[in-house]
Amino acid sequence: MKKTLECGQEVRTDFALAPGYRNLNHGSYGTYPIPVRTTFRNFQELTEARPDAFVRYEYRTHLLNECRGAVEDYLHAPKDTCVFVPNATTGVETVLRNIQYDEGDVVIGFATLYEAFANTLRYLTQTTPLRVHMIEYTLPVSNAFLCDALEMAIKTIRAGGLRPRLLLFDTINTLPGVRMPFERLTKLCKMYDIWSCIDGAHGIGHIPLDLQDLDPDFFVTNCHKWLYTPRGSGILYVPVRNQHLLRSTLPTSFGFGDNFVANFASCGTLDDTPYLCVPDALGWRASLTWQGQTGEVAITSYMFHLARSGGEAVARILGTEVLENEDGTLGDCALTNVRLPIGALFHETEGSKVPEDIGEWIMRTMILERRTAVNVFLYADAWWARLSAPVYATLEDFEVAGRHLRELCESIDK
Template identity: 55%
Template sequence: MVQTVPCGKEARTHFAFDPAYTSLNHGSYGTYPVEIRSVLREYQERTEARPDFFIRYEYRTHLLDHTREAIAKYLDVPTDTCVLTPNASTGFDTIVRNLEYKRGDVIICCSTVYPAFENTLQYLAETTPVRIRKVEYTLPASDSDICDAFELVLEEISQKRERAKLAVFDTISTLPGVRMPFERLTALCRKNNILSCVDGAHGIGHIPLHLAQLQPDFLVSNCHKWLHVPRGCAVLYVPTHNQYLLNATLPVGIGFVPKDKRNHVIETTAFVANFASVGTLDDSAYLCTPAAIEWRKNIVWGYKTGEEAIIDYIIDLAQQGGRIVATMLGTEVMENAEGTLGNCGMTNVRLPISMNDGDSSDPGQGDKIAAWVNRTMNVEHGIAVNAFPYAGACWVRLSGQIYLELDDFERAGLALHQVCGKVNRGEWDS
């Protein structure tokens, strides 16, 4: 392992990027340093050298537990409240498809819910008695506006004599990529006796998560996005008192206990064992988590080190970089009056694109334009960004990360100016 790694260009040398490629879209797929790549390959080689021995007598007996211990310590919770899944979507499906629903039950989600999660909720509405109710708002809304809209939905559900069973909301939403008032929403759920499910896909390694203080009923978070762990690895947090609600994995593994053999409360060890063997996969990425957490301790930014350096740097870089790009484009950064939406490592800049050009009768035109912008930025300029339509405009989400500097945002601004000009001149093809 290395000693100290300053944020910026020196940190970039620890990643396997093509010299001609700039990743300003870390939030989509993440990446990890070459030191962790070596750890990943070591575990893969150990697996293939003695498959049965490694999987049965090393991975399942102690290596997986060591990983869970490292994640639990990082999140400030007991080890047996944390299990691993390949991604946050798998963890989310595991939660909501284990719960039992009856007529009158309602699941609440936000209007910026992750599309895959929304699809799962729609599937539940089609196959169970549960009803889905969205909290509607348009960003940039204030934290209070979002929480007020949430409470209004609770009132409407109560007036219909229905029951809010579960509420789903983000730590940081995907598109737009903004920080949500998840702490306040979790407290509102607790106050109103509603199960809280926090979509922390962009949480761990990105913003401080003190789960002992937050006390959500469920939380899922991708380690492979912001914690510098290889894909795919996510943590599913379930406090002991809720573990009886999750009796099966997806797919159902060998640890499943049928109802006629099940007590009301599953022992914690049984809950953990249920997730230890969910079909045969290459789980080497899981085992890299302790090494990734240790590697991050070497990061420095000014007088700051480790997690403080990483989190503060990526947030500061995203905020400054977003303002630079917005100035270059003559537009704006998505932010509310309180400045809370941008308190994360992603920024959203409005693109100078007229959404009324071309075939305005095409409801999917915004998606087509955004897809063309993303592809053109990647293919012609070697810069990864995430453009998307929202509220009648086209925006771009840019991610800060320890391997980036402000000049990366400046080059992106120049390229985006050229690409947007082509769109406005009609020189784009869906």
Template identity: 40%
Template sequence: MAPTQLELPLREKAQADGDASQNGSSRGPVTFGHALRDSQFLFDPSYRNLNHGSYGTIPHPIQTRLRHYQSLAESAPDRFIRYTYPQLLDQSRAAIATLLRAPPDTCVFVSNATLGVNTVLRNLVWHPDGRDEILYFDTLYGGCAKTVDYVVEDRGGVVGARSIALKYPCEDGEVVARFVAAVEASLREGKRPRVCVFDVVSSLPGVRFPFEAVTAACRERGVLSLVDGAQGVGMVDIDLGAVDPDFFVSNCHKWLHVPRGCAVFYVPLRNQAMIRSTLPTSHGFVPRAGTKRHNPMPPSAKSVFVNAFEFVGTLDTAPYLCVKDSIRWREEVLGGEARIREALTAMAREGGKRAAEILGTKVMDNASQSLTRCSMVNVALPLAVQPENGKALEGELASLPSFPESDMSAVTDWFLRRLMDEHNTFIALFVYGGQCWARLSAQVYLELDDFEWAGKTLKEVCERVAKGEYKQ
């Protein structure tokens, strides 16, 4: 039976400012900003979402699609899960593969990027001589860094790890140079650099990472490239056919306006034999011993890799089916990926600049502005952290109000509580280079005055920290 069709209400609750007509026909892409927020998104009117980079969000039309797929599943569970769902899933795989410029048979879905990174690192077979190493940059997302820690611990010394230190703001060439130096150091020490884990856009600080150049450097040196694009698809132009990583995963629920949780997991044909099991292992696993196990799902002519990820236990995977709908909504309503990228990069850069001017600080960027070639921006706060070793703060940090490093957890918690409870917002905070920073996310439902508001709000709370109010 063919999948039940439902026309996507692309302009449901369309803007009343003339960007869309009453009958839903388009007169061109919508104008980004608050009118789009109010007509298309689900936000509480009093809430300012400046942290899109953490969890993303969806518009009304995609929520409608999500509920449609969930209703289909409940209307006839066996028919949907066994027969309808695989057809709909193939449509979303084809849509995301087209967006990433990759063959459909190389793209499957998992629930989030961390699961994708886990899937690769837990499937790789390590040499028993104990020389293998996992390389990673020290800005790697904490959950993935802990995955590296776990694999090293769990394998009992068979594999080690090597962290590559970065000092932002630096140029892309320096990032590549530090990777090359780490590979050379590993080899000099008699180790075997097997795989390197790195970002598309790092989380904290939220900067664009030169993943294309590092992937090429991995290939030149025989190191597997595992690209954590948690912040990736929907924000950065990604051409997997040209970049050709060994493994790639990217959350669709962050920047692609897909419901949580959904991530595309890409493995080129040459490496699919390495990914023998999903997490958890399910019906798609093929034992080397040839043992026959009962599989309740219908027979499939798809590849072992695609078939394995099609059904991994009973989960609500309706978000996977929304991928094709979100891509279409972004094309027909927002004007397409190029328009979105250009607008959000410009908004992040200008918005970060305005917030920094209000705070009297700076934006984290390098001379080539490659760090801000994305939809997030890092703005320094007028607060420094006194190191516990007693060393005095130097340079511009010496003139800033400061608090002891031992108070950092208390300050962060107090700061975030004030933002949420008193200002009805959340802004990602972190300490880098001895200074406090805020990460702001640009998005199609925001305007530059949101960044100005953020600058004023952050300044007010920073002043309260400087007075020691967090100690109360």
């Protein structure tokens, strides 16, 4: 009989985390189970035993395509629409830098856009005719608010004689870590005839995805976060109708040409063996259970439940609250954001108020001294902790994190 593992403490035994280390910042770097590590190392050994034989006549001829096929099946994506990239950042950059921008073109983004992509857009405004329109808002807001704000932005841009070309948005934002109404936003993009580019870094393995049904123009995700594969490993999905738009990889590959899949097969010398771990990661996931459920349903149910119950536990310990809207949709994911019971301290610098970086001290102390990883960040003049709920974490981990955070915040107040 196939071995099964119950999500939580039992699953943790399948990970190589140091004893006593509580990894509640899984969403930043991810980690992977020991059985997948075995697969990873086996492929590395095969590569080093016969480099040319393996890379030329095994990896490129069939192994890579088999793993792409496994991803396409998992994401319900049509054949030859998914290619591997090292990470979501590379994937989104590939999209943004391949598009030809004309005078009057506008890319729309939300205020919570990942900082790297905000920087890319700023760079493109300096090197191309592109303009950027950011939709400003402060969480918590409703899904309806975000969708209405997008429609208003599109109408405002067009009323000014400009052309909205693309909307860049998340499945789940990075900081704060909240779920976006990406399904409705994708439909609005179709309705208004603009491209949808989805940053799904927190996507595959985290939330159910059906790319054939969603049908975005571009979708990027990281396998090394919530699919539990070695890093770096990401997926770029482009439907056939748009593949001609991505003329080059980053960097330009020796496979440069008209074939989308072949173009992305090799983009410079990298350790591509993480890509080959996807099938075994999917097989490992199928062995997980929780409350009578198995596989993907068990994983999603456990992570979402733990994020909500864990976030509420931390908020009770701190005497604060979880970041959530009235509809309760922001927390439909495996991330939770809890306000810390300290205000944002400011100092004057050249006539401007600059926040003291006490968040970095809290995060460093939590990770290095308290052996509990969380992500601490400043948002809307308040300090927050983002906590992840991977399959190996437990409610006890959240409670311990809450007590550590309370002690550190009390020491700051003193």
